[in-house]
Amino acid sequence: MTNIDHTHSLAANTWVPYEGERNDFPIQNLPWGVCEKNGIVVAICDQAVVLRKAIEDGKLQFADDIACALKDDSLNAFMSLGKDTWTHVRHELFSMLSGEPCPEVLCPIASLQLIVPAKIGDYTDFYAARNHATNVGKMFRPDSDPLMPNYLHLPVGYHGRASSIIISGSEVRRPHGQLKPDDSAPIFAPCKLLDYEMEFGAFIGSGNEIGKRISMDDATEHLFGLVILNDWSARDIQKWEYQPLGPFNAKNFASTISPWIVTVDALAPFRQSGPARLEGDPAVLDYLLPVADDVF
Secondary structure, eight states: OOOOOGGGOTTOOOSSOOOSSOOSSOTTTOOEEEETTTEEEEEETTEEEEHHHHHHTTSSOOOHHHHHHHTSSSSHHHHTTOHHHHHHHHHHHHHHHHSSOOGGGEEEGGGOOEEOSSOOOOOEEEOOOHHHHHHHHHHHOTTSOSSOTTTTTSOOEEEOOGGGEEETTOOOOOOEEEEOOTTSOOEEEEOSOEEOOEEEEEEEOSOOOTTOOOOTTTGGGGEEEEEEEEEOEEHHHHHHHOTTTOOSTTTSSOEEEOSOBEETTTTGGGOEEOOOOOTTOOOOOGGGOOSSSEEO
C-alpha cells in the first residue's frame, strides 16, 4: 500500500524557480523520464534533475546498486529494485530539491530529447472500462449483447506489439490492411476509420518468477507509475480481423505514451474508490477481490 507522507504536503516548496501560471511538475510530483543525452531525469517545475550529475556531484548519495541503476540509460534497472527503493529515492530527491540550492544538477526540460523511458519487453492491453467495452460491442455486434459472456467475470486483455510503443509527438502513419465492404469481397487499402482511445499505461517495476502468482494483496507493490496512453485503432481493419483471436494489425502499428512516468507514490493522495458493480452483476471470484476500497 502506498501511504501519504511529507512529500505530498501542499505547503512544501522547492528552490527551483518557476514563473508560469500552471506548474505541472511541482515538488509533490517528481515524475521520471529518460532523455537521449543525459539518461534518467526527474522533472521539477520547468527543469529536470539529471540523476547522473546529481550522483557524481555528491548531491544525491545512494548504495552502489541504486546509484548504478540511476546512472543507466533506461529505468528498467531502477524499477526492478522494488517499492522500498522507489520511495527512498523519492524522499532523497525531495530533500535535495527543498534544501540547499544546487542548480548545477538541473537542465531545462525544453532542451531534452525525451525517449521511451524503459525497454518494454511486453505489454498487455486491458479492456477495462465498461462504458468503452459496451460502446465498442455495439459497434461490432449491433444485433447482440455488446458485452461478451466473460466480460463481467475476469480481466479481458491481449498482448500487443511492444516495439510499436512510441513517445508522444512521434509521427504515426495511417496503416494499411484488409477491409471488408458490406457489398463486396475484402480489399487491401488504407484505414478509413482511424480512431484513438485516451487511456493510461501502467509500468510494472519488480516482476515475478515464471509460474508464481502475484496476489491482490501484493499487486500494488509492483506498480511503479503511470503514463497517458493513446491506443491508436484502425476500426475498419479491426472489425474484419478480430474474430476469433482478437485484434492484430488494427492495433499493432502504434501506441503513444507520454514521456513522463508519474509514480504511484506521487498519486497516493488521489486514490479513490472505483465504480460500483451494477445490480445483477455476477460476484467476482475470490482471487480477484480487491483488498482495499480505494483504487486508482
